[in-house]
Each structure stands twice: as C-alpha cells, then as structure tokens.
Amino acid sequence: MNSQVHDLETQAVLDAKFPPATVPTIGLERPATPPSPERPRYYRLMEQCIDPLMIAPLDTQHIENASRLVPEVVRHQYKGVLKYLEKEIDADYVRAVQKSILDYILLDPQEQTRLGIHLPQMLPQSAGRTEFAWHESVLEARYFLSDWLFITHPVMMELHQLWIQRYSSLRLFSIAEIKEQLPLTLASFVHEFHKQCNTMATTLQSEWIPQCVEIIDSHREDIEAIMPEDKDIRIIQMGHFLDSVAALMSTQLRQMVMNSIEDFSAMILLYKSGNDYKPPYKPNMSKISPLIIIFMKGNIDLQTLQFSPDMSDLTSALCELIDTFYVSVSNIPRVDASLFMEEEALSIRYVETVKAWDSIVASAKESVRNVVAANSLGLGRFSSEYKTFENIYTRKADRFVGLFLDSDHTLSRYKTEIDKYKAIAVAVASRLVSVALGLFLVDTKPLCEFLTDRANALANRVIAKVASKSRQLNREICSQFETVAAKLSEQPDSIHGLVELLDYNHGLHHGIIEDLRVSLSL
Incomplete structure (x- = not known):
C-alpha cells in the first residue's frame, strides 16, 4: 500500500483538471474552434479565400523594434538567419490576420451556415479557480516580481552586451x-x-x-x-x-x-x-x-x-x-x-x-x-634501455673494481680494464639526448653525464693504481740501475776480479735485464 505523499488540500490542487489550450477559461477568452471534420475546410478558406495582397503589410517599425532586442554582435554575425526570421515573422503575421478575418466573419451564424462551418459555443471552465482561487496570488506575485526582479532591467542588458563583445571569448590563459x-x-x-x-x-x-x-x-x-x-x-x-x-x-x-x-x-x-x-x-x-x-x-x-x-x-x-x-x-x-x-x-x-x-x-x-x-x-x-649500464649506476662496478685492484696484474690487464670503462663512457655519450614520449620530453643529458662521470671515475681508479704501481716499479728500476752502474764502475785489482766483472756483465742479459723486460711488458 502506497503511503500518501501530499496532504488532502495539496492533492486536491494537483488533481484539478486543466482544459486544452483551445478552451476558454474564466478571465481568458479564446476564439471558438470548428469541429475536427470541418477543420480542413476552415483552413482552406483561411489560406485560399483571403488574398495576402488584401492584408496591410507589417509595419517596418515593428521589425526594427524586434531587431533591436537582438544583440548587435548577433545581428552582424548571423545576417542570413535574421533575414529568414523576418520572413517567418511576416508569414506568421499574414496567417494571423487571415485567421482573424475568417473568425470575425464566422461570428455571424448565417455565415457559418453559408460557409458550412459551425463554431459551437464552448462554455468557459474554471481551470481550478472556483475551488482554489489563485487570481489574487498571481497578481501579488506579479507585482512582487515587477518590484524586486531586476534581471530584465536595461542595465543588465548593457552589462551582458559588454561581456559578450569584450570578454566572453577571453580565457585566463592562452x-x-x-x-x-x-x-x-x-x-x-x-x-x-x-x-x-x-x-x-x-x-x-x-x-x-x-x-x-x-x-x-x-x-x-x-x-x-x-x-x-x-x-x-x-x-x-x-x-x-x-x-x-x-x-x-x-x-x-x-x-x-x-x-x-x-x-x-x-x-x-x-x-x-x-x-x-x-x-x-x-x-x-x-x-x-x-x-x-x-x-x-x-x-x-x-x-x-x-x-x-x-x-x-x-x-x-x-x-x-x-x-x-x-x-x-x-x-x-x-x-x-x-x-x-x-x-x-x-x-x-x-x-x-x-x-x-x-x-x-x-x-x-x-x-x-x-x-x-x-x-x-x-x-x-624506456628506463629498461639503460639496463646494460646497471653496474655503473649501482655500486656493483665499485665492488668489482675494488676486488680487481686488490690483486696485482700486468700492465696489459690493467689497460684492458681501463679501456672497458672508457668504452662504456663512449657508449653512453652515443645515446639519444632527448626522446618525445607523449606528454613528456625525456631529457637524458643529466643521466648521460652521470653515467659518463661514473665510468670515468671507475677508469680513473684503475689508472691511479697503475700510476702507483708504475712509480714503485720505477723506483725499483732506478735502484737496480744504480746497483748495476756501481758494480760496473768498479776497478778490478786482479785478473780474477776482472773475470768476475765480465761474468756479471754477461749475466745481466739473462737476469736483471730480462726481469725488467718482463716487468715492463704490455
């Protein structure tokens, strides 16, 4: 069972029956309308028997007054539409006058009989006004709106025109x-x-x-x-x-x-x-x-x-x-x-x-x-494209270089390690500097600089070790050279001493000099 939505008085108001627009109501007369079977003849008489040339043209002042109500920017921008509307207004005017003439003629019952069109008099209906008087309320609301409603004031129209002409097309950013x-x-x-x-x-x-x-x-x-x-x-x-x-x-x-x-x-x-x-x-x-x-x-x-x-x-x-x-x-x-x-x-x-x-x-x-x-x-x-350099941008390469430097290697092995990191720096430098990916332009210059600096830093660690080892080797070579030079500069005091010095000189090629060659080999 549905619960009652409105009280009895409100429901009675909502139940009031309003007749069609063609039916006159109390205080609002409407012209009589012929029965449905006679309406085709009624409209033929209206359109064919009353020549539009017999009707006075619509006063141009009315058109001008109506045009002034249209914003100026619209009048200039839509001239074709306004011409069409003027033709429509003129056609509606002619039709309304034709209907008025025919309705006036049909007020005479003899003319109704002669023309074969009957207009039964329709009794006005109350449209709810008998039970619920609303005339005074409407008048009161009308007077209130006329005193307190200002949206139709000319000031409002001018303010609106100003906005349309100067500011409506603007945006807060371009x-x-x-x-x-x-x-x-x-x-x-x-x-x-x-x-x-x-x-x-x-x-x-x-x-x-x-x-x-x-x-x-x-x-x-x-x-x-x-x-x-x-x-x-x-x-x-x-x-x-x-x-x-x-x-x-x-x-x-x-x-x-x-x-x-x-x-x-x-x-x-x-x-x-x-x-x-x-x-x-x-x-x-x-x-x-x-x-x-x-x-x-x-x-x-x-x-x-x-x-x-x-x-x-x-x-x-x-x-x-x-x-x-x-x-x-x-x-x-x-x-x-x-x-x-x-x-x-x-x-x-x-x-x-x-x-x-x-x-x-x-x-x-x-x-x-x-x-x-x-x-x-x-x-x-896109980040996965730099996966090959993971050892560089993480600390894995630092640990590997540390382990590598903990052991001694030949100069050729050091050179191979240095070249590896130099090659990485070159590979990074050959990567794209920027890539347009939809909303973003990815600028990789900071990353390339970072990876290049990292690769060079790792290579420099190896170079520093080589330089340190070379300095130590140079000191050893200089020490051995001084020893050899001192030995060869001695003056033997006997044949036995001379023989020993010659044997020492011959032994240099297979001993100290060979060791130096191996140490300096690349």
Whole structure:
C-alpha cells in the first residue's frame, strides 16, 4: 500500500483538471474552434479565400523594434538567419490576420451556415479557480516580481552586451601562447601559467569592473526612479538590485573560469592515449609536441634511475594549476565598492566564481591524474634501455673494481680494464639526448653525464693504481740501475776480479735485464 505523499488540500490542487489550450477559461477568452471534420475546410478558406495582397503589410517599425532586442554582435554575425526570421515573422503575421478575418466573419451564424462551418459555443471552465482561487496570488506575485526582479532591467542588458563583445571569448590563459613555447620544464610551465592568469585577473579588475561601474552610473537616475520612497525599503531594494548585478557578473566570471578549465583539460587530454612505445626509440616518438620536459637522472645512493620531477610531484603541480584558475580571480571586488564605498563605508565583497568543490574542478583533476598515469607506463619501458649500464649506476662496478685492484696484474690487464670503462663512457655519450614520449620530453643529458662521470671515475681508479704501481716499479728500476752502474764502475785489482766483472756483465742479459723486460711488458 502506497503511503500518501501530499496532504488532502495539496492533492486536491494537483488533481484539478486543466482544459486544452483551445478552451476558454474564466478571465481568458479564446476564439471558438470548428469541429475536427470541418477543420480542413476552415483552413482552406483561411489560406485560399483571403488574398495576402488584401492584408496591410507589417509595419517596418515593428521589425526594427524586434531587431533591436537582438544583440548587435548577433545581428552582424548571423545576417542570413535574421533575414529568414523576418520572413517567418511576416508569414506568421499574414496567417494571423487571415485567421482573424475568417473568425470575425464566422461570428455571424448565417455565415457559418453559408460557409458550412459551425463554431459551437464552448462554455468557459474554471481551470481550478472556483475551488482554489489563485487570481489574487498571481497578481501579488506579479507585482512582487515587477518590484524586486531586476534581471530584465536595461542595465543588465548593457552589462551582458559588454561581456559578450569584450570578454566572453577571453580565457585566463592562452593555449596558443603556451604552445609556441612548448615543451617547457615544469617550473617554467607553472610560472608561465601563473603569469597569464594573474595578467588576465588584473585586466578584469582594472578594465571590466570600471566599465561595469560606468554603465550603472550612467543609469543612476533610472535606478533611483524605480526605488521606493521609504528609506529602509529603499536600502533593501537597492541591495537586491546590486545583488542581481553581482549574480550576473558572477555567472559571466564563472563562465570564463569554466571555459578556461575546459580548455586546459582538452589540452591535457590530447595525451590520453599514453606513451607505451616499443623500441627502437627515436627522438620524436609521438605525433604531437610534448608538453613537459622531465629529466632522467641516476641516484647512486638509491642505486636506481629516476625521473625529475617524479610523477607524484608533476600530478600535484598540474592539479594545483586548475586551482589557480578560480583562485586568481577570487579577489575581484563587486561594483558596490566603487559605487558606494566612500559614502557608505561598505565592506568589500567579491564577485563569486567557481569553487574548489565544484564538479568541473574535480573532473579536470581526475583527467590530469588519468593522463599522467597513462604516460607513466612508457617511462618504465624506456628506463629498461639503460639496463646494460646497471653496474655503473649501482655500486656493483665499485665492488668489482675494488676486488680487481686488490690483486696485482700486468700492465696489459690493467689497460684492458681501463679501456672497458672508457668504452662504456663512449657508449653512453652515443645515446639519444632527448626522446618525445607523449606528454613528456625525456631529457637524458643529466643521466648521460652521470653515467659518463661514473665510468670515468671507475677508469680513473684503475689508472691511479697503475700510476702507483708504475712509480714503485720505477723506483725499483732506478735502484737496480744504480746497483748495476756501481758494480760496473768498479776497478778490478786482479785478473780474477776482472773475470768476475765480465761474468756479471754477461749475466745481466739473462737476469736483471730480462726481469725488467718482463716487468715492463704490455
């Protein structure tokens, strides 16, 4: 069993039956309508028997008056549509006059009989007014709206025209200007973004607000004329008028902010397909220009490769830019401050705009998160291209070089080890300096410099060991040379001593000199 939704009186009002639009009601007469079988003949008589040439043309003043109600920018931009509308207005006018003439003729019962069309008199219906008198309520509401509803005031139309002509096409930031500078680092992108938003906010405050004040001030006498004499009510009604102005300006400012957020979201969504490209990588992997430059770096402490900024910081920064749209225009004062501030010492109130909790803000931030996530996949795949240098950007190579240097090796073995790390430095230098991966332009210069420095540092450790060993070897050679020189410079005092010296000289080629040759061999 359904529970009762409305009380009995409300339900009785809802149950009141309203007749069709062709039926007259109390206080609202309507022309009689022929029965359905006779309506085709009725319309044939109206259209074929009353020549449009017999009807006075529509007064051009009426057309001009109607045209003035159309915004000027629309009149100039859609001239063809206005011509079509004028023809439609003229056709409706002719048809209405034809119908009026025929209805007037059919007021005579004899004419109804002659023309074969009968118009039964329809009794007016109450449309609920007998049971529920609403006439006074409607009049009261009408008078209230005429006194307190200001959206139809000429000031509102001029304020709207000003916005349409000067500011409706503007945005808080210019995509065209930003595209000319792309790609940008995150810091540069944020800086340019803030600069443009603040510039537009300054323009609105220094140009739009004074222009609105000027429009209202030019109608000051008209506004004063519609205000009541009673001072207290006058203050209240003037407050309502200014609230109406503020509501209109708030709607306009909200539209600018919302359009700017939508344009920003559209720019970000160009990269929604992501960047999960497969090798081989080329400098330009995507068809559209990347937006943000990110740097690929090595971290020896964490023994991993990193992107700067990381995806978390980048997402937060882009989401904060969305907040910048409404924050940058949140301190634009209402016209009250310029109109009455000095006289009334009013507190400054600001034109309302988009808020942080509005759905368009949440939707734009969600789009940013999804696009950044889609463009994070390709970065991981691209990082794997540097897997061959894992020993360099981790500490594995340090441990290997340490173990290598703990043992003695020949100079040729040292040379092989040095050449290995020099070759790695050359291989790193031959890698791509930058790669466009969807939303990002990956700049690998910091990573290449890091890996090159690491490879050179490891080679230098081996070189330092070779230099140290060479110095020690040189000292040993010099010591042996001095020993040999001292021995050969001796003066033998006998034949036996001379024989021993000759034997020592011959033994040098198979002893000390051979050992030196082996030590110096490469």
